[in-house]
Amino acid sequence: MKFNDINLNEKIIEVIHEQGFDELTTIQEKCIPEILNGYNVVGQAETGSGKTLAFCLPILDKIIPGNGVQAVVVTPTRELCVQVKDEFSTFGKKRKIEAMSVYGGVKIDQQIKNLRTADVVVATPGRMLDHIRRRTIDFRNVVFLVLDELDKMFEMGFVDDVEDIIYEIPRERQILMFSATITNDVNGLINKHAKNPLIIRTKSFVDPGKLKQVFYDIHERNDKFSILLHLLKANRGGLSIIFCATRAEADVLEKNLRQQNVKVSAIHGGMKQNRRMRSLTALKEQKTEVLVATDVAARGLDIKNVNAIYNYDVPQTSKDYTHRIGRTARAGEEGIAITLLTKRDHDNFRRVQGADEHEIEEKEIPDFRRVPFKRGFEKKNNWKKPNKYRRKKPLNDRGPGQKDDRKKKYYHQKRPYNKGRKKPVQR
Structure with missing residues (x-):
């Protein structure tokens, strides 16, 4: 099936052709029409099968630019978070849809500012919960919730965080879940939070x-x-x-x-x-x-x-x-x-x-040249020469409970005071 055969916005189709895509992959062909029809979808597909566009394109088709956060995508890693956000930005640019990524390891202030104008938010679980606790994100207009790489969420111990996020999203939303494997844990989460989902499985993308x-x-x-x-x-x-x-x-x-x-x-x-x-x-x-x-x-x-x-x-x-x-x-x-x-x-x-x-x-081991393999690498020496001109802190300026090493040293070296001059030795 070709992209021209599915009912997507013309501006999105233009970008798809600009990116050099013509035909849908198996997961895209099975998922996109069902998502456009409003079904909750669970997709079992491996990385590289085109699953990101399988949920990205119908979301971009449905949401209204400038109407607040309408789609939330949760990913297990920061790198995947950035990658998915880039897909939304690329294919939504002609519709002027604002997508932003939210993850830890960077300052939160700029993220708070960007959330005011975002239409799509792609986030890792920890930083998303941080924004929820700070009340810096508004979920009232959310109509799509996507959980990507769900099996990896369980492996990395994010399942409790993910459930906390699900409870914050309005119940009148469409939920989309994607996982490379559907384990018993993943199946339990699906049954708990997805109402009458369509489960779509695809074969390995590897030949x-x-x-x-x-x-x-x-x-x-x-x-x-x-x-x-x-x-x-x-x-x-x-x-x-x-x-x-x-x-x-x-x-x-x-x-x-x-x-x-x-x-x-x-x-x-x-x-x-x-x-x-x-x-x-x-x-x-x-x-x-x-x-x-x-x-x-x-x-x-x-x-x-x-x-x-x-x-x-x-x-x-x-x-x-x-x-x-x-x-x-x-x-x-x-x-x-x-x-x-x-x-x-x-x-x-x-x-x-x-x-x-x-x-x-x-295979037989080929002829090779032995090269050294170094296991220990020296760390950079950050030692700085002490400043001999630095003013020493007076003894009476030390706070309560602080050790006074100089005072201790002074009393240790103190000797009895001998008044007057020593008398000459009589010989």
């Missing part, structure tokens, strides 16, 4: 025939980085994503790759917001060839032109493995998923193979 899965069994753990570097240089072209199990591992790997002159960025939940945004900007502007990421940070991000996935650390579950490799071999493109095994990874790898029966081919 198994285009995706090659291989693994290397590395006997010496110290060779792991050297083999990774060799494979990165051999498989250049497009973007490569390297998945690590922890934030610390991601940081160390990024620094080592940068020392080997690899154009690399990293993203994980422990980074400051400005650094995370720099990494995403570098990806969009194609200034980086390699992205090092953790599962949580990368979840939900729609990253284009990924030709290779590297499992530097093997995931603990088959579901996480499927989410990782699903970022390549999309829309008819070819891709490769490479897993690097060491002795400690074998148990996890057996679980990955056994659950979904992934066909993962073993």
Whole structure:
């Protein structure tokens, strides 16, 4: 089905064609007409399937510019929050619809100011609750509530915050829920808050025939980085994503790759917001060839032109493995998923193979050049030379309860006072 065949506003259709889109994806074809007809919709779809436009376009068609906040979208991560907001801004620009993102890690004052003119608010749960408690957001005109990546909300422990937000939204609203998997927890939330929803499921967006899965069994753990570097240089072209199990591992790997002159960025939940945004900007502007990421940070991000996935650390579950490799071999493109095994990874790898029966081919380790892998990086020395001209605080100016080290030292060094001059020794 083509976009011209569905009943969307002409200005939205113009932007769709300007962005180079012509035909709907499966999730869009099934969801958009039902949302336009006013149904509550639950969509099961993976990242990259086009699910953001599946709820974005009908919302942009229905809301009235300048009528206050009419749509609230809740996402689990800040990066996904910004990405979804950008979609609303892009496709709603000709209708002059104002969209804004609300997330933590930045000053709240500017957000409060922008909320006065917003039509669509895309938010993370914590910062949205902050605005609710401050009474800086008005929900009276809200007609759409979207919960995106709902299964990840449960995994990250946001479900209580999400329910608090749901109770603040007017009951006469249309609720849209999207999740990569519909677990028992997700199903319970659907039954509790969505009245007579239409559940729409789509098949994997990844083409198994285009995706090659291989693994290397590395006997010496110290060779792991050297083999990774060799494979990165051999498989250049497009973007490569390297998945690590922890934030610390991601940081160390990024620094080592940068020392080997690899154009690399990293993203994980422990980074400051400005650094995370720099990494995403570098990806969009194609200034980086390699992205090092953790599962949580990368979840939900729609990253284009990924030709290779590297499992530097093997995931603990088959579901996480499927989410990782699903970022390549999309829309008819070819891709490769490479897993690097060491002795400690074998148990996890057996679980990955056994659950979904992934066909993962073993490859012989290629000839490679050993390079050093540095685990400890020195922190910057922030020591400053003391100012000898700084005026010392008088003893009697110290507050109550403060230790008086100088006074203590004075009494410790005090000696008995000897009045008068010493008499000369008589010889």
